[in-house]
Amino acid sequence: MREGKITLLVTGANGQLGQELVRLGDDRVNIVGYGREQLDVTNLLQCREAVAAVRPDAIIHAGAYTAVDKAESEPDEAYRINAIGTRNLTLAANEQGTKLCYISTDYVFDGTASLPYNEYDNTNPQSIYGKSKRAGEVLLQSLCDHYFIVRTSWVYGKYGNNFVKTMLKLASERDSVTVVHDQIGSPTYTYDLGRFLIELVQTEAYGIYHASNTGTCTWYEFARAIFEESGLSVRTEPCTTEQFSRTTPRPAYSVMDHSAIRQNGLTDLRPWREGLKAFLKESNT
Template sequence: MTLLVTGANGQLGQELVRMGDERIHIVGYGRDQLDITDLAQCREALADVRPNAVIHTAAYTAVDQAEAEPDAAYRVNALGTRNMAIAAQEQNTKLCYISTDYVFDGKGSTPYNEYDNTNPQSVYGKSKRAGEALLQSLCNRYFIVRTSWVYGKYGNNFVKTMLKLALDRDTITVVHDQIGSPTYTYDLAAFLIELVQSEAYGIYHASNTGTCSWYEFAQAIFEERGISIRTEPCTTEQFPRPAPRPAYSVMDHSAIRTNGFNDLRHWREGLRAFLQELEV
């Protein structure tokens, strides 16, 4: 089986590319090799690689910057996804689009089901939701996988930031009123590769299981690493950002259960595995 990964230089893209083996051949295209905002390039990439499936991780992910650059966010997340969907449909290729918990408003108090109404509040969330809608209208063989709070070996993320800050601080203040599920790229990538080998098309919520606040996540990082540091909780209002964050972005994994896939492990186990990987 051959898989084409877009956004191959990103956090999740790099994780996916290194998972190739003799059974699954993975071809990764970064932005320098494939500009997804160019339909001709998307068609060319699929014609060259002839993949069985595309895992489309390329995205505009600068959440706060998107508020000032809506056109740039929509160009990549909406039109870029439209282009990939057109090219995939023409080749009858499966397309898996990585989406986000930001498609919800975060005002709920029970986990969001795959079929709950979306109501994105930020430009980033709206542009990712637009990508979902375009994919659904243009492509027959699609998977939409919404994930949250992603971290891993490649790129910058919350876990690496906390470890770095702990080197020269004795107190760290972290938001405690945003609740979600941290997701380790290794676990997410393994699920995606399993998913695209199936015909179980549709929308999926995939994150490590269990929930926590960013404050509790930070505490867990320091506990697992044996770092002694004072961690102080604060509210979202005390830490204002240009783009609104969902206060509650826990997602129910109903599609994983009903389609017979194994769920991702608990977020604390994923964190432990990642911290061990960092030390290697």
């Protein structure tokens, strides 16, 4: 890493995490954000030209195909963006000797565990989205020497659509909501994840990481916390995944153990409820 100010290239800069990352630049970290319009990661030449032009110290690859249900009917497109796009960025990064950090997902696991998944557990994705993200991991691992893979879960933040915004919108429209109570995971605030990623890519501690806000809850418990922290009185009813039909399977258990964060002496993310409070406070200012 060069002395003084560092430069990071962020893909998916118009997405939920990408917009947050671009905002986290400061006098020590220069962040160059490219959305899909500026950089089509499925085009190898564009990837090479972008990385050569910016010459970043590291790339945070937050660009992805994330439409979980739609991916089932568009597998080629999901793999083209999540697998081939990651391969293209990896090749471009290799040519410039640039570190690459790939944002992955809890969907690479099947969700049948009863203990938190650690970074070395076998993956077993059940959806096209999960399989395509896992394919991106495999290509990155096989082609790159200086990589980070960061799996995260239940992401929300200031930008884009997410569960917290949906619950707040529903609260303004009705007096009761029904939320799934048999899926367990860890909500992740984009601000906290973004700060962790910027810290991580300045190290040489390459490998796979699990990063989410700490602690666990069900979607139902998450919804209740959103209403409580917002001072809203909304009747919240639990339901099962079966009652709430979705075309694509969601992991029933997507709790991830942060062993790599601990083992490498990095700063873990704060508890999920603290992250939620901070998000709601910022949203109201």
